Amino acid sequence: MKVSKNELMASLKKAFEGLGFRPGDYQDAADMVVWLETHGFDGFERLRAALTYLNATKPIHAELVQEDAHNAVLDGRGTSILLCGSEAVDLVRSQVMLGSCAALELFDCYNRTFILQRLVKAAQRNYAFIAYWRQLDYCVKVSIEAGATLPEYQTFTITEVLEPQSLRIFCGNNLESIEKQYALQLQFGTLLETYTGEEMMVCYQDSLEGGIEIDEALWRTLDDLVARVLVQSTDRSRAGAGGS
Amino acid sequence: MHKDPHSTNASLDSSLDSSVETTVRLLPLRPASQVMQLERLGSFHQSRLSFMRTLVRRMVAENWQITSPIFDLDDEGYGTVVYQVEAKFGTFSYVLFSHYLDPENRNDRVIANQWDLTMALCEGTVDAEQLEFLRTNVPKQEAGRMDSRVLVLSRANRSVRTFEYVVNELTLGRQPNVDVIAEVGYLYRTTAAYGSGKLGMADWEKVRTKHRDFARPFAAEMFTCYMLRHFSMQQADFLAAQRGPTTAVKLHPELKRYLGIGNSTGLGMAPFLINHPLLINQWIEMRETALATAVVASEVGVDKETMARLDMATERVIQHLGEIITADERQKNSNVVVREELQALHLWLQQQAADLAITHYVWADLIQYAEQHWHVETQEVINTMLIELYPDLVDGLEEQMGAEESQQVTPEMSVSELLEIIEDKYDWALAIDFSKHESMGAFWYRSEEKMEPRLGQTNIDMGMEKEMPLGIGRLVRECYDCLRDYNSTSPSQNVAHFILKNPTFSGIVARMQTMAQSRYGDIRENLVHSDVLPIYLLRCKLSFFGVSKFDPRSRLWVRNTMFQGAPLISDFGCAIADDWQFPIKPVLPTQ
Numbered sequence: 001m002k003v004s005k006n007e008l009m010a011s012l013k014k015a016f017e018g019l020g021f022r023p024g025d026y027q028d029a030a031d032m033v034v035w036l037e038t039h040g041f042d043g044f045e046r047l048r049a050a051l052t053y054l055n056a057t058k059p060i061h062a063e064l065v066q067e068d069a070h071n072a073v074l075d076g077r078g079t080s081i082l083l084c085g086s087e088a089v090d091l092v093r094s095q096v097m098l099g100s101c102a103a104l105e106l107f108d109c110y111n112r113t114f115i116l117q118r119l120v121k122a123a124q125r126n127y128a129f130i131a132y133w134r135q136l137d138y139c140v141k142v143s144i145e146a147g148a149t150l151p152e153y154q155t156f157t158i159t160e161v162l163e164p165q166s167l168r169i170f171c172g173n174n175l176e177s178i179e180k181q182y183a184l185q186l187q188f189g190t191l192l193e194t195y196t197g198e199e200m201m202v203c204y205q206d207s208l209e210g211g212i213e214i215d216e217a218l219w220r221t222l223d224d225l226v227a228r229v230l231v232q233s234t235d236r237s238r239a240g241a242g243g244s
Numbered sequence: 245m246h247k248d249p250h251s252t253n254a255s256l257d258s259s260l261d262s263s264v265e266t267t268v269r270l271l272p273l274r275p276a277s278q279v280m281q282l283e284r285l286g287s288f289h290q291s292r293l294s295f296m297r298t299l300v301r302r303m304v305a306e307n308w309q310i311t312s313p314i315f316d317l318d319d320e321g322y323g324t325v326v327y328q329v330e331a332k333f334g335t336f337s338y339v340l341f342s343h344y345l346d347p348e349n350r351n352d353r354v355i356a357n358q359w360d361l362t363m364a365l366c367e368g369t370v371d372a373e374q375l376e377f378l379r380t381n382v383p384k385q386e387a388g389r390m391d392s393r394v395l396v397l398s399r400a401n402r403s404v405r406t407f408e409y410v411v412n413e414l415t416l417g418r419q420p421n422v423d424v425i426a427e428v429g430y431l432y433r434t435t436a437a438y439g440s441g442k443l444g445m446a447d448w449e450k451v452r453t454k455h456r457d458f459a460r461p462f463a464a465e466m467f468t469c470y471m472l473r474h475f476s477m478q479q480a481d482f483l484a485a486q487r488g489p490t491t492a493v494k495l496h497p498e499l500k501r502y503l504g505i506g507n508s509t510g511l512g513m514a515p516f517l518i519n520h521p522l523l524i525n526q527w528i529e530m531r532e533t534a535l536a537t538a539v540v541a542s543e544v545g546v547d548k549e550t551m552a553r554l555d556m557a558t559e560r561v562i563q564h565l566g567e568i569i570t571a572d573e574r575q576k577n578s579n580v581v582v583r584e585e586l587q588a589l590h591l592w593l594q595q596q597a598a599d600l601a602i603t604h605y606v607w608a609d610l611i612q613y614a615e616q617h618w619h620v621e622t623q624e625v626i627n628t629m630l631i632e633l634y635p636d637l638v639d640g641l642e643e644q645m646g647a648e649e650s651q652q653v654t655p656e657m658s659v660s661e662l663l664e665i666i667e668d669k670y671d672w673a674l675a676i677d678f679s680k681h682e683s684m685g686a687f688w689y690r691s692e693e694k695m696e697p698r699l700g701q702t703n704i705d706m707g708m709e710k711e712m713p714l715g716i717g718r719l720v721r722e723c724y725d726c727l728r729d730y731n732s733t734s735p736s737q738n739v740a741h742f743i744l745k746n747p748t749f750s751g752i753v754a755r756m757q758t759m760a761q762s763r764y765g766d767i768r769e770n771l772v773h774s775d776v777l778p779i780y781l782l783r784c785k786l787s788f789f790g791v792s793k794f795d796p797r798s799r800l801w802v803r804n805t806m807f808q809g810a811p812l813i814s815d816f817g818c819a820i821a822d823d824w825q826f827p828i829k830p831v832l833p834t835q
Contacts, residue, residue, distance in 0.1 A: 002391060004441030006448065014690075023713045024751025027651075061747040087744055090655035094740035121652065208450050211392040230692040231700075231707030237691055240698040240705065241353070241511050241800065 001219060002211035009034050011222050018228030020059045021083070028118070029082040035117035037212060039150075040195070040203035044218055050080050050111045051221065059083055062106060070095050070102040076109025076165070081118075084109060089118040092171045093127050101172030101181045112140075112167045119144050119169075120151060130178050130186060131169045134162035138192060145175050150197030157189030271536040272608070273763065277672070279528060282769035286780025287621040288787035289628045290825055292635060293530055295462045296790030297822065298642040299470065300810050302457075306332040307817030310474070317342060321483045324379070326370060327471060331457035336395070337370040338471045339363065339378050342479070350401050352435045352508040355693045357387065359399040361432065361475070365468050366394050367446070367455065385436070386694055390445045395458065396468040397445060398437040403506060407431045407480065410495065414484035417491040419499060422829050426502075426567055429793060429805045429827075431476040433506025437465040452646070461523070461645055462789060466806075473505045473807050497812065498830040504808025507791060510801040511697045514781045515688065517767065518714045519649075521755065525762040526647035527788050531631075532764070534638040535611075538630040541637060542607040550633050551600060555593040557629045557826075562586050564792070564826040572796040578621050585614075585622040628825075635822065651758040653750060655740035659731045662739055662753070665760045666724050672768040673717035674724060685774025688712040699778065699800065715772035719752040792827060 003011075012030035021029060037043030062084035066073040072091055076084055088106045095102035112133050119129045119142060128146040132139055139158050144151035168185070172178040179186055231237065278284065290297065314326035327338040340363045349358045362383045370378070374393070381388030385399055406428045413420040439462070441447040451458050458464040477500050484492040495503075517524055565579045565586075589610075593600070600606050607630050614623045631638055667674065676683055681702075689707040691698050700707055713719060726749060730742050739757075743750050759765040770776065777799050786794070791804040809827030811820055 001389070001444075003444055004392065004447045006441030007444065022748045022751060023719075024749070024754055025747065027751065062744070064741070064744050086653070086750065087740070087747065090653055090740045091744065094655040094738050096656075125652070125654075208447060209392065209454075211444060226695075227692070229690060229710050230695060231689045231698075231710050233691045233693040234706070237698055237700070237705065237707075238355075238693075240700055241691065241696050 001214060001216050003214050003219070004211055005034060005038060005208065008037075008212055008214070011219075011226060014229050015222045015225035016082075018225035019054050022059070025059065025083060025086075028086045031121070032082055032085065032114040032117040035120065036114060038204050038207040039116075039200040041113055041116065041153075044214060046111055046113055048218060050082055050114075053080060053110065054082070062087055062109065064091070070097075070100060072102075072104045074104065074106045076106050078108050078110070080111045081109055081114040081167075082111060085115045085118045088167070088169060089115070089122050089129075089171075092169050093122055093125075096127060096171050096173065098173070099177075101170060101178050103182060103185070104169045104171075105166060106169070107163055107166040109165060109167060112165075115167065115169070116142055116151060116153070120149065122171075123148055123151075126173070127171055128173065128175045128178055129169060129171050130175065130182075131167060132186075132188070133167040134158060134164060139188060141188060143175060146173060148197070150200050152197060153195040153200075154188075155192040157192065159187060159189040271533060272539055273529075273532045273536050276764045277768070279532060280764055280766070280768045282767055282777070282780045284620055284624065285528075285767065285784040286777070287624045288531075288784055289625055290787055290790040290792060291531060291534065291628050291631045292638055292822075293527075293534060293631075293642050293645065294788055294790030295460065295466045295645075296470075296807055296810070297825070298460060298639075298645075299463050299466045300807075300824075301639070301822055303331075303467075303470075304811055304816050304818070304820060304822075308332070308813075309816075310471075310813050317479070317482060319486050320344070321479050321486075324375075325475060326375070327474075328369065333456040335368055336455075336457075337366045337368065338468070339366060339370055339375065339382065340471075340475055341379065341383055343383060345401070347404065350404075352401060352433065354436060354510065354512055354696050356435065357385070359383075359385070359435070360402045361400040361472065363396075363398045363400070363468060363472060364390070364394050365396040365398075365464055365471075368393065386443065388443065390443045392444070392446045392450065394445045395451055395455070395464045396437055396439045397443060398434055398465075398468045398472065400432040400434045400472050400505070402432055403428050403430060407476075410480050411483045411487070414480060414495060415488035415492050417488070417493050419493070419496050419832060422499065422502070422832065425499060426829050427569060428506070429502075429808050430473075430504045430506040431480060432472060433508060433803075434469055434472060434806070435508055437468050439465045460642065461527075466789065469505050469507075469806050470810070473503065473810075474813055476505070477503060496832055497814070498832055500812055501809060501824070502827060502830050504792075504805040504810070504827070507786075507804050507806050508797075508801060509782050509786060509804070511699060511778055511782075513785050514778045515697050515712060515714060517781050517785055518716065518771065521759055521766055522647045522649050522651075522762065524767070524784075525759070525764045527645060528764045529762075530641045530644055531788075534631045534634075534641055535627050537637045538634050539605060539607045539611065541634050542603075542605055544604060545602045546600060546606055548597065548601060551593060551597050553633055554629055555590060555597075557632060558586050558590045558593065560828055561625055561629065561826045562590070563828045567829060568793050568795070570795040575794060575796050578619065581619045582622045582625060585618045586625065589626070632823075632825065651751075651754040653739060653743065653754045654757045655738060655743070657739045657757065659727055659737050659739060659742050660735075662742075662757065663724070663727055663731060666720060666727070666756060669760045669765055670717075670720045670724075670756065673720040673770075676717050676721065676770050678718055678721055682774040683770060684715075684718065684772050686772050686776055688714045688771070699776075701774070702772075713751070715770070716752075716755070716766055717770045718772055720756065723749045723752045723756070792825070 013026045016026035016029045033043045033047050060079040062074040062076045065075045092102050092104035123144045126146045130143045132141040139156045141154045170178045309330040312327050317323040322342045325340045329336040345360045364382045410420045481494045565583050793805045795803040809824035
């Protein structure tokens with residue numbers, strides 16, 4: 001079946017609320033899923049994987065374990081980026097000072113691809129980002145220039161030992177300054193694949209024009225989660241709605 | 245200097261002049277502390293910037309062509325109609341299904357599942373295959389599915405008494421009595437017009453970027469209601485002709501213009517205003533800019549013609565309010581008071597026209613006098629009338645009624661700065677005493693019945709644990725208290741650190757930081773107070789839609805009319821005055 005972006009967003013927000021997410025968190029999480037799905041990153045498949053975890057636990061946020069002026073380490077405590085992605089991006093962004101960049105490592109977290117949407121949104125406030133993480137047997141690198149609306153997504157062969165569930169984010173006023181300041185950390189292997197902003201935009205325009213294809217079983221799953229935030233209807237409650 | 249504009253109250257004091265002149269600079273926008281009070285927002289009337297007004301201006305000026313390639317109704321008026329719409333930039337199809345409805349099943353609530361009419365506005369032309377798809381799904385409304393070719397889905401119920409009366413009169417060769425029509429004002433009332441991607445329809449972003457004809461907020465939804473009005477009159481003419489082929493007459497064009505579309509609006513509209521604060525801020529700011537523009541236009545006085553137009557408008561509103569039938573005591577009393585006060589304005593304009601014409605910032609004087617002496621609804625009627633006087637200056641604002649709803653945390657802001665922002669911009673929220681039971685005596689929730697928003701009583705009704713976060717004032721208070729505690733134990737920290745420690749506040753922090761950058765910001769009311777009047781929220785939004793004749797049925801829902809007095813499709817392309825606000829009974833030659 002096909003759904004619209006607005007309809008999907010409304011459903012996801014309530015579904016995440018049904019999972020115990022708070023206002024702010026459920027908005028951010030819905031934004032992340034919709035952005036990935038409409039830009040060609042299999043948002044629904046990643047959501048399905050996340051739901052297995054989210055359904056089994058109460059929402060957990062990351063904890064700050066180490067920090068200096070321009071570096072921070074967050075412990076994800078096994079949670080999903082859907083819950084801690086905003087905090088991570090906000091924290092690294094808050095450490096950027098004029099002329100210098102900041103770096104953050106988030107370890108023990110899952111569903112890291114969802115971080116793309118948070119980086120894109122933060123880039124609108126004139127911050128540039130580079131993030132990378134290990135995905136199976138390759139490394140994912142995401143770059144977005146300050147003020148840009150779409151990132152570049154690349155995969156490389158692995159050259160350094162990366163914690164399987166960690167994520168590194170670098171933030172600055174532009175990509176050049178990040179690459180200059182963190183040249184040693186930003187060494188990658190052989191380029192495997194590049195997914196450009198132009199390709200993402202084509203995908204987005206298609207979904208806007210024709211709707212978003214979603215598996216009916218997943219839609220029903222979302223409906224079941226939405227039902228958790230609905231209140232049983234009674235004659236008395238009907239009176240609390242007005243109407244003739 | 246000025247003479248008494250009110251026969252019983254104090255005069256417009258000449259001392260006001262100097263104070264007004266010192267405060268008027270460029271565009272003197274009213275402060276948020278005044279405008280964003282819920283009672284004032286709930287006293288707004290439609291203006292030139294309202295979405296029905298701007299849509300009608302566009303259709304008339306651009307001479308949209310509307311034909312009906314399919315008009316397949318049986319003798320009872322049931323069947324299928326497809327209108328083809330040639331707008332300036334694109335072609336659209338308005339598909340309507342007319343059904344028999346058992347009177348026992350006629351229900352205007354959102355929980356209804358059958359209606360007299362169901363409609364869809366689609367992009368492009370509709371072929372046989374799509375028509376069958378629509379025939380299967382549109383009558384089901386929320387229980388069906390649309391696709392991205394559909395822009396709006398809507399439904400309507402007949403005002404049986406008025407409809408049958410009108411058809412019978414026409415069948416017998418007579419025009420219906422204006423007074424009978426005035427009691428209701430419409431033949432059909434719409435109970436919902438869904439757009440913005442609901443049920444699989446086109447997203448607002450697609451409509452906005454692809455279809456310039458409907459690229460303003462709610463333009464497509466308003467058009468759907470306008471076409472319903474057109475059909476209602478066409479169906480009445482059609483049925484009269486069927487019943488009395490040799491005797492029937494068509495409804496007089498003046499009566500057609502006087503007929504609108506009925507509307508019932510309940511709580512479903514209320515959460516929208518709270519959940520779209522940037523959009524509401526934009527609407528308010530444009531309206532206030534229009535008002536300020538009118539004030540500045542009176543800098544060196546007002547010409548006689550403008551004065552006369554205001555006087556005519558005043559008389560028209562007095563008549564309009566006198567023709568409203570409502571059982572709601574508060575609205576009834578308000579209408580009486582507003583009429584009396586407008587009568588005083590009328591006398592003032594009649595007697596003092598010469599002096600006023602040379603008075604600097606005369607509209608600032610008038611606004612200030614009204615604020616000091618008259619009912620809030622009178623004040624807002626006057627504001628609407630002043631905006632009306634300067635179409636050339638204010639109509640351009642209609643292109644700025646949109647806003648992207650995006651709230652974002654500013655993590656680098658210090659906690660102490662955020663505290664200062666809250667104390668400055670959310671002083672109204674901090675002034676609420678939430679230790680009182682009544683301050684948290686209500687809660688909003690979604691019912692399992694079509695997710696209808698409802699209002700419950702705290703500790704009495706079920707569902708408190710599933711409360712919707714619409715009590716912005718309370719959330720601000722909770723966050724503020726937590727920020728203060730945090731700032732005392734962890735001074736010099738920024739918002740990012742606060743949220744890491746207190747992630748449950750990320751939503752309200754993003755809202756406060758975002759809205760603090762807007763001029764009008766949030767609606768200043770405790771929406772979880774026991775005595776909250778949601779009807780003010782509904783009326784605020786409806787005023788921006790452009791409805792008239794507010795008839796509150798309780799504190800939770802309101803009846804009103806849409807497009808009453810508006811030009812007809814046959815008027816498109818003609819040089820007609822855009823002055824159909826505050827509709828009044830027409831006088832027919834034969835009557």
